[in-house]
Every structure is written in structure tokens, then in C-alpha cells.
């Protein structure tokens with residue numbers, strides 16, 4: 001062995017193929033959700049990738065996906081992260097099988113696999129994040145508060161370096177998954193197909209009539225027709241704010257445009273806080289879906 005011979009152990013340098021293997025294992029586990037929610041871990045794993053990245057502050061250069069600080073308290077206990085232990089648990093199984101991958105790379109790759117396996121666009125991705133320490137954790141309050149309006153949404157996403165078009169493109173991800181009253185306090189899914197990536201979020205925003213839900217929970221909207229779908233106050237501002245509305249309408253009308261713009265904005269989100277020289281390649285990779293590898 002390296003120890004016996006006195007030589008330094010050679011460091012394992014994973015290739016694109018090694019990351020594709022990790023992707024594939026994530027994709028398998030996303031599907032092994034049994035009765036959990038809508039039968040898939042993909043939405044909650046996507047949410048983990050976003051909350052790990054969305055703490056970025058461009059002015060101080062702190063936060064973002066680099067150090068995976070949600071592993072530590074108190075960040076793991078921040079109200080906005082309620083329920084994400086489910087996603088971290090799924091990712092931990094992968095980490096045991098592929099211990100060489102950093103948590104930041106693993107969690108963001110989870111977001112990529114979630115989007116792609118739910119029939120969304122290809123998300124360019126590259127590795128290079130490193131595991132940080134509890135001292136790198138971010139203060140509470142950096143993630144958005146769903147009860148607020150367009151000013152708050154802008155404050156939060158401008159702080160990360162996004163513009164209005166990118167903000168609206170990102171929020172289309174709320175086509176996926178659901179709210180849980182025991183996590184955020186809100187309840188219900190946004191669309192009728194919460195495990196398939198579509199532009200239905202925007203379509204429903206404009207096509208349905210939305211009314212305030214009468215209940216004891218936090219203020220949220222429900223569709224007047226069936227009462228089974230929901231919108232958060234921050235989702236609904238896309239129909240109220242003039243600048244946001246322009247983009248939301250464009251995405252409702254054009255699924256391809258949404259897919260293209262979402263992929264670019266989400267890829268950017270996943271790289272927030274990572275020093276460029278840390279990435280192992282200059283050009284992000286495109287990884288294949290399980291379906292594409294069947295042939």
C-alpha cells in the first residue's frame with residue numbers, strides 16, 4: 001500500500017463518467033419513494049439544491065452552494081429549511097456509496113437529476129464545491145418569505161444577482177411538489193402533475209380564477225374551480241407586478257422558452273458562492289437521464 005511503501009496515496013480524480021454514475025444512483029433513489037407525497041423524492045431534493053444555493057449574498061460573497069452548510073445547526077433548523085431533512089437523508093445514502101463527492105456537489109447534482117428525471121430541461125452542471133464548516137453557515141432570513149410581495153422577492157433574488165426575467169423563470173419550478181402544513185404551514189400542490197416539469201404553473205396562474213383560501217392557516221390562494229390547487233402570495237405577484245407579469249405570460253405561452261430560460265437560471269443558481277477557479281472544468285457538463293441511457 002501507499003502507506004507501507006512510504007509514498008503519498010494517489011488521490012482519486014473522478015471523471016465525468018464517475019459523476020454520471022452518481023447521477024444515476026440519485027435518479028434511482030428519487031423513484032424509490034413509495035407512499036411519500038406523490039411517489040417521488042424529486043421535488044424535495046430539488047428544494048434542497050435551491051435552499052443550499054439561495055443563501056448567496058453577492059455583496060459579501062458569503063453563502064451559496066460551496067460549503068453545504070445546511071448540514072450544520074442552526075442552519076438546518078432555520079424555518080425555511082423545515083422538511084429538508086428528508087432530502088438530506090436521501091442524499092446521505094448516496095454519500096455513503098460515493099464518499100469522494102462533496103456535499104455541495106452531491107446536493108446540487110441532486111437538483112439536476114430531479115429536474116431532468118421529471119422531464120425538465122437539461123441543466124448544465126460541473127463539480128468543484130468543497131465541504132465547509134459550521135463557521136461558514138449563513139444567518140437566518142436569507143431565503144424568501146412566501147407571505148410577502150414583489151419588493152421582498154426582488155430584494156432576495158437581486159441579492160443573489162438575478163434579474164426580473166430570471167426570477168420569473170425560476171419560480172416556474174413551483175409546478176413541482178407541494179406545500180406541507182407541518183413544514184411551511186402552507187398546504188397543497190401548485191399543479192395537477194407535481195412530479196412532471198411543465199409550464200403549467202404559469203398557465204394555471206393566468207387561466208384559473210384564484211381566491212383566498214378560507215382556513216386558519218397562513219394566507220394562500222386556491223383555484224376557484226376545484227379548490228385543490230394552491231398559489232403562495234409570492235407566486236401570485238407574478239400576475240400583479242407589471243415587469244414580472246410580462247415574463248410570466250411569455251412562459252405560459254411558450255414552454256420551450258421557459259425550459260431554455262429555466263435551465264440557464266437554475267444552472268446559475270447552483271453555482272452561486274463557488275469561486276470559479278474551484279470548478280474542475282471550464283465548461284459545465286450535460287449529464288444523461290436514465291431514459292437516455294437505456295437504448
Ligand code: HIF
Pocket residue numbers: 043044046047050083144145146147153170171172173174176177178179180181183184185186232234235
Ligand atoms: Fe419554493 N417553496 N419558494 N422554490 N419550492 C416551497 C416548496 C417548493 C418559496 C416558498 C416555498 C423556489 C422559490 C420559492 C420548490 C422549489 C423552488 C414551499 C413549501 C414554500 C413555502 C414547503 C413545504 O411546506 O414543504 C418562495 C417564497 C420562493 C421565492 C418566490 C425556487 C423557484 C420556484 C427557487 C425553486 O426552485 C419546490 C420543488 C418545492 C416543493 C417541495 C416539496 O417537498 O414538494
